[in-house]
Amino acid sequence: MTETLHGEFVEQAVRNPDATAVYSDAGVLTYGELNERSRALAERLVADGAGPGVPVGICVERTPDLLVGILAALRAGSCYVPLDPNYPADRLTFMVQDSGTRLLLTTPASRASCPPGPTVVVLGESVTTEPGAKPVAVVPGDTAYVIYTSGSTGKPKGVAVRHSGCVAMLAEMDRVLEGCDLSGVSAASSVCFDMSVMEIFNALCRGGAVVLVESAVHLPESRYADKITHLNVVPSVMNGLLDAAALPPNVRTVVFGGEALRRKLVDRAYRETNADRVFNAYGPTEGTVFCSFGLVPEDETGEPTIGPPTTSDRVYVLDENLKQLPAGESGELYLGGVGLAHGYVNRPRTTTERFVPDPFRSGERMYRTGDVAKFTDGGELRFLGRTDHQVKLRGYRIELEEVEARLTGCPEVREAAAAVRGNRLIGYVVPAGDGASQDGPRLHAGLQSAITGKLAVELPEYMVPATLVFLAALPLGPGGKLDRNALPEPPAADTGWPLTAAGTPTEVALSEIWGQLLDLEPSSIDVRSAFYDLGGDSLLLVRLARLMTRRFDRRVRVPDLFSFRDISSLARWLDDESGATPEVVQSARLRANARRAALRGRSGATGR
Incomplete structure (x- = not known):
């Protein structure tokens, strides 16, 4: 077994160059093609330092080029x-500056987002590599990625x-998933979410x-x-896919992670798919994807655990004095x-606070x-x-304090709090100026638009509150x-204009469908209201x-x-025998651009 995250991919490519490595609507690559393209690009990167x-930054849309870039960075010896590319520009700039990234891989399609x-190295550009630009050998303690x-x-x-942590993670997956069909592993998670490491490399390092x-x-x-035979998925996303009867037909193994898993969903997974094994995994990014991983049997009735600890991790349950607690005590x-x-990049104080001396292993953390x-x-x-x-x-890890800090940084906001209600992130705002004296809770479409518009240039979509509730004051304890x-709870939405x-007949039919999905009276739905404004999200779009x-x-x-976001535009599109005139399509897509990322972000599955 190799000692690097990518080493076994290279071995697989040498053994089976004609096997398919990547299926994508944007293209299909064999192991041989992926190996050769990533090797050549790695040499180019080495020549560039x-x-x-x-x-090495990877700013690439979700095409096979994404995997070429990741493998090339690793093969060049870099992390x-x-x-x-859909993240706000300010956040991408911070990540590049904070990590010390001096080389960045992209494509013509994503170049403008860099x-x-x-x-910047643009994939597909013809560049002559300097002779002898060979990668330096990677050691297990080197960093593989920074998320x-x-x-x-x-x-x-x-x-x-570290590479060593990734190799141990892959070995643990071999042990837990022995006998599972990994010939087709779904990769639906953002590469900014560490479940993507499990999706990509569990396939490529094992010949799938x-x-x-x-x-x-x-x-x-x-x-x-x-x-797709193997699916890694967040529970809330799985619920939405099952509701829509949209699961790939040949799934045999399901691995849940990122959220609490309930027995009801496990039962549905066994009953409504062809899966014969369901697993639950848990772990923070700081522990290399997961630290506990276990089979959830079909014939049990209790709520699932997060599995036993992996054989490569030490897992303790400790009291406030760092004393181990017996089974049954929390x-x-x-x-x-x-x-x-390793810890946090350029955060020595935070690293010291979170990565503490291990009282049971001298010299370890x-x-x-x-x-x-x-x-x-x-x-x-x-x-x-x-x-x-x-x-x-929805599988994303969010510090409420970060959302609150960004909210209070807006000039329209005096104080702010954030909370999760159901599957939605809600912001609570005491407005600055005269608005603070008004009673609440209340909604204010114009003020929300101004505030969330500012947040959208600072935060990824999943961290922008779906709704802002305006209060005269935040509730305080003793x-x-x-x-x-x-x-x-957020009050009912009020558009502020007469209902249309x-x-x-098409609008009436659509109102009935929307009412069914959103639990609303069809006659109360304004045909100009966007689906997400009425409580929808991108998982419900699958069912819709x-x-x-x-x-x-x-x-x-x-x-x-995503292109036609309200009943009015959807009905015009459906009623047009040609499917929609080019002008209507173009106009709808322009309107949708500002909303599409937010809808997709609320569905989950990309970072912890």
Whole structure:
């Protein structure tokens, strides 16, 4: 076994060069093609200065070029820094500057999204590599990737993960998933989310194929959906896919992670798919993807655990004095072992606070997760919650303090809080100026638009609150601190203009479908209101596409619903025998650009 994240991919490519490595609607690559393209690009990167300790940014859309770039950065001896082209420019710039990234890989399609500063290498450009530009050998302790997670200080923090931890993670997957069909592994997670490491390399290092899709919402639209045998998925995303009957038909193994898993969903996964094995995995980015991983049997009735600890990790449940607690008693969960990350990039104080000395192993460290857990009598772990204000929303890891810091940084805001209600991130705002004296809770479309517009240039879409609730004052507890439990439910939406009811037969039919999905009275739906404004999200769009296809006897795809966001425009499109005039399509897509990323972000599955 090799000692690097990418080493076994190279061995697979030498043994089976003609086997398919990547299925994607944008193209298909064999192992031989992926090997040769990443090798040549690695030499180009070395000539440009790549090597151990030199981070390489990857700002590439979800095409096979994304995997070429990641493998090339690793083969050049560098670590890769994933940069989602859909992230706000300010956040990408911060990640590049904070990580010290001086080299950046991109494509012509994503070039405009690249932050300034690094030397940019555009895939596909013809460049002559200097003779002898060979990569330097990588050692297990070198950093493989740096993934940025939400930070409580208002700035994201980069987690530097070692090759040795990645190799141990892959070996653990071999043990747990022995006998599972990994011939087609779905890759729907953003590369800014560490589940992507498990998706990509568990396939490429074991001879399987990566089935690359834009996001989980786009799974049913992929022409290669029938190739998927192994699915890694966030529970809330799985619920949406099952509701829409949109699961790939040949899935045999499902691995859940990123959120709490309930028995009801496990039962659905066994009952409504062809999966014969369902697993639950848990782990923070700081522990290299997962630190516990276990089979959830089909015939049990209790709520699932997060599995037993992996054989390569040390997992402790400790009290406030760092004393180990017996099975059945809850405490804070700490991690140690080979999977432990280096720490946080340029955050020595935070690293010292979270990566503390291991009292049970002299000279070693353990990571304080902030999660509350307990061991069962059978040696498995049961997740119980958090000790702080970090939340998981559709698999994304969010520090509420970061959202609150960005909110209070807006000139329209005097005070702010954030909370999760259902599957939505809600912001609570005390407005600056005269607005603060008005009673609440209330909604204000204009003020929300102004504030969230500012947040959208600073935060990824999944961290921008879906709704802002305006209050005269934040609720405080007896000690004068924010009482999060007293934050109210958002009031019902009020558009502020007279309702435009459905008029045509198509609008009436669409109102009925929307009412069914959103639990609304069809007659109360304004045909000019966007789906997401009424409580929808991109997971419900999968179901909406299926219901519309059946109702109108016409193929409706999720991308169509990103283009036509309200009933009025959808009805005009459906009523047009040609499918929509070019002018209508262009106009709708221009309107949708500002909204599409937010819709997709609320569906989950890209970063922790």
